[in-house]
Amino acid sequence: MAPIKDKFTIHSKAVVCQDVELKGDITIGSGTIVHPKATIFAIAGPIVIGTGCIIEEAVIIVNRKKEVMRIGDENLFEIGSRVECPSIGDFNTIGTRARVHHTLRMTSYCVIGAGCLVVPAEEESLEEYTVIYGPSAERRIWSGRGKIQELDLRRKHAEYLRDMLPKFNRLREDKGLK
């Protein structure tokens, strides 16, 4: 395999802290927030992250496949979660310390509960509004009621972070370059 060439494309309105480990070809969209100690590794193919996502501390996002790993808009990756999905739609929540393997594709409005381990043996695409929760990773379909309020809350969350994070953390200098 050819050595990975680092190529970071970070939107000027994204907030990416300095203490973040990036490898490979990575694009980060407008308004997305990457907390310190997060890791984004584009090992094989590139990673493209959309707008308004929140990537918290110690999150690990890995792309092991050749194809582009696309992460949509306004997804929330909570602390210590590890995600290797080849594709993620919009407005998903991946809970604290949850782990999602590369065999799973996520559509939109899905929730992976805190600590859940999702390791499908075969390739699987998660239906919209699927909720995975509990110690045995049970599944439910969410009615979607309350999603507008939650979306509103997530936007306020991101707004607050965009204000506060730069006050207490150094940001990457290479923003908006390349």
Next chain:
Amino acid sequence: MTLPSVLYHCTCSNAYSATNAPPPAHLPSSSYAFHPLSTLFFCEECDLVRCNRCVAVEVSGYYCPNCLFEVPSASVRAEKNRCARNCFQCPHCSNTLSVVGSDPPPNPNPRAPPNVNSSGDSPFFLFCNYCRWDSVEAGMTFEKPTGLAHQLQKNEDLAPETLEFDRLKDHFEPLLRASLHSSSSPAHPVTSTPMNAITAAANSALNRDIPGLRRKGRGEKHNLKDEWGVYRARIDSANSGVDAEGEVDFLRDCEDVNEIAGLEQRWGSSWAHSIKANDLEPLRVPLHSKQSKRCPECRHILIKPEQKSQSVRYKIKLMAANYLPLIEIMLAQPPAQMPTALQQRTAKGRPGAAQGAGAGASGNVTTVGAGADELGAGLLVSGRTYQFQLAFTNPLYDPIQVRLSVQRAQPTGFTLPTAGTGTSTKPARAPFAISLPTTPFPISAYAEAWEYDDDDEEMFMDDEELEDIIAGREVGAAGGMGALRGGRPGGAGGSEKGNVGVLERKANVTKVGGEVVLGKDALGEIKFNMLVSYTYRSDDPQSNADDGSSAANTNKTGTGEMKTFSFYSVVYLGTVGPRGATR
């Protein structure tokens, strides 16, 4: 396989026996008589250990575990033991639900911020943040975000089961009251336990009215029965209630197991509930209670929590761990080869564990080193000798002297083997023999960490040294009580030969070694009762006049303040598997 352990005896299991001694360790009843030290209490008044099985429990307050509201006991009954504020449980995952408003209509421009009302829009519903269940799924919405519990309880109270139960209560109410009056007659001994009306009524009803039992004064009984009248159910149970056929149809057409509500989920609701997962309803959070515990004999409080629900502290807390030494056991790995002196040794009988010991083939004990893995799994091998270490930790601010002995009291039919004498005539041979230090040993006082004295004599020796001593050691008696080898008086630090004796003294911890010799026939759990006596300086100069029930003795000689407390413990060493499995 469980790890070696030491459990402590509570004398309440001896309520119907003459002695304070626990049942022999091999009997099934033994497991009911012993408890972990951390669960035991100590009554200073009675000078006895008390366990959760014998203490009298009183509720000292009710509170909601979610909002921590302290519920007055008058409201507890009216609110049916559940929180009447805004606390609800998700019927699917039992997480706490929150009240949320409905979403505003979606903004035609998807990029523009939605116009969300901060106080929420009607209708409101309950929402689980974890599994995303909401009460709309069960057909429940609310006009206002407050007072939901009342609306829910109204539903509960209108359930046919609740109405039926209330009717039953009303029906029996006059009877309960009448029984309460009659039960206060001198015929019934007044117990110190506070009795509620139902208990009292049940008592007198049991005493008076046993069907089929001929008693005198039956005329009176008949009169009373007539007063009850006949109870007619609200609903004819034969053709009402559960729609069984509908359920069968539902089950027949069911394709996804998740459509059926789990037992766990249905368990929470008070009455018979639909088996459909979609029908599950939010539950009001069940209340918790804080409890005080009293000594069953003298009624003194042993433990009492602070009233406030936020507090996790106790007003009174008399834990046995603050009075009795903590005993921890560790099995040592036997040396790979044992000296010849031991190989010639025959298994000495220990009748305390005479189970399964057939006609005494006094087989030679062959000793082979056990693999570490076997020990780790708590697996012992018959015919081997194991050494173990008992670590005693003194919780008292004064030094104590500890004396150990293996339980002497035996079930009838067994005789005690005496040390040194031939035991071949014994009818039943114990499958294992225990050696413990027989002379008292000291444990230093408990002190705060900064007072620890590092110069404490270290009595630990390395393995080689140990083996030398074992090799040259004359094998004494098995661990029968009478086996007072050496008989050194007051052997402070005086260790016996080999592993048996004091191994180490450090701060308020003293480690002593013991040995178990497994006979060829040993099988099953290897455990024995150990009597622990410790002598300490009593705080109060005047000693309590002890009745026979107390295990403590006062030694008035000498200083006049030394007291001895004795308690039984059961030491579990491990399990000998069936021969085929281990060889």
